[in-house]
Amino acid sequence: MADLALNPIERANAARENVNTVVIPQLTEAFANKLEQIPPTNDQIPQVWATPDSLRAVALWLKDRGFAMLVDVAGVDYYPKRDPRFEVVYMFRDLKTLGMIRVRVRCTEKQAVPTLSDIWTMADPAEREIFDQFGITFKNHPNLTRMLNPDDWEGHPLRRDYPLRGPRALINLEMPADENRYHGFVDEESKDGK
């Protein structure tokens, strides 16, 4: 598919240059006011913010330009540091030039993100998992049910405010009502030092 004769580091740099100088300017021009470029982090993958209502159009635009591989869909919870607390991250790859682009969508619990499962079938299980773990809903998803947790599970475990040991960890276990049933594991020292 890709030209493997080139030096991989040069090839990666060329692909990144191409995305940064050609693809992203075209993309921001096509979707003015809906997209915003984010400065790259340590992995140097070009990234953009997109609004939930423009996501499908952006994904189709990228697919037409050769970014035909959806690498992954990830959910992130930035609670309590950001106000639209959730973020859904889509990573696209062009298998010819090996350029990658990351599209990040900010959303809230109530605001549904449009599904991409009719464009890429793999988005179907990925979005179900995000729904299960974060409680983010996806508009027009064919089968938005829990997949990793049981169907009657309370809460969404990967949220930052969900306790590690589950919601029951929040119940304060006081001493039982009948005090005779309680025996400490360690004998307490007597107060007068005997």
Added chain:
Amino acid sequence: MQLSIGPHHPATHGVLRVILELEGEIIAKAQPETGFLHTGIEKNAEHLTWQQANVVIDRMDYLNPLGNNCGYCLTVEKALGITDRIPARATVARVILMELQRIASHLVYISTGGLDLGAITPFFWGFDIREQILDIFEETTGQRMNPSYIRIGGLAQDLPANFKEMVHKFLKETPGRMQDMRNLILGNPIFIDRTRGVGKLPQERALALGLTGHNLRVTGCDYDVRKYYPYCGYEKYDFKVPVYHNGDLNDRIALRFDEVDESLKIVKQALDNLPDGRHVIDDRKLVLPPKEEVKESMEALIHHFKLVQYGFDVPAGETYHAVESPRGELGFYIVSEGGNKPARVRVRPPAFYATYALSEMLPGHFVADMAGIIAGIDPVFGEVDR
């Protein structure tokens, strides 16, 4: 008729439940259901420090723990910006261990996949070869499974003195035994009849379903992270990416044999070029100082205390890095908020997407072929459910 297979059926390779709609003996519709081995590894990782999270990441794909370790460590090293400072000995040792792990994982695949189709002998042969690899791991890392040997910054300890000797012995014995297994499995007419044309997928469907690794390479696409986005200096090794074009079960198993041969080639080249020197980065903010020094030097004691009590901070930001696990592209997307714990560790599990591709691969086949097709995509449920 509706038939629910699993989650405790031996042919589902773990805890997969498949709900089948049958028309006679033919599968009309299949719906995989996962989550029976969900252990909250991503959630646990958020509550551990960066170095400690390595231990739970290990337990994800239990046939490829060193690959998981290496993928996670490379991602954190990228976020820290220390990728160029990792010593050459550590990088080459990582390549050797990951390729040995890949061979071990492929041997489980070939052996148990053969067992599902009624081939008993390759199971014993394959596990016998795998035992030698696990012996090397036990000698090197102290554990047979889940060693957490690859750490952020290098390796947990230096390679043992007899490492080269052990691996040389393995490299000498294995190719002949692999050839025997290959003849036994791929030359068997019953095996060919049961696998030719089974579980076919065209390339565009494979890409849409998110398949990577051997599931994608049997459809004619040569996508391999080791060639496309080289890490750990894979660009320096001379190896080929085997590609097949039929996209069926026979190709998947044949491709695995080819990959074992290529992995053996990489191990041989890496072993010949294994440099001397440090096994871990020389940075007291990231790795523990030597124990002898802690007893004498105040500064070393402070570093030791700080690393054990607090760990280290990773600069805020998002990082994605992928490695080629035996099952495909294993990606790590980590989010740091600048603290000593990850804010999010997202794992892109290759077997997860492959498991959900079953709903397109199973329809049209006999129920008896189901076992072969599930074995063919090579799911590991520790990784699918995380």
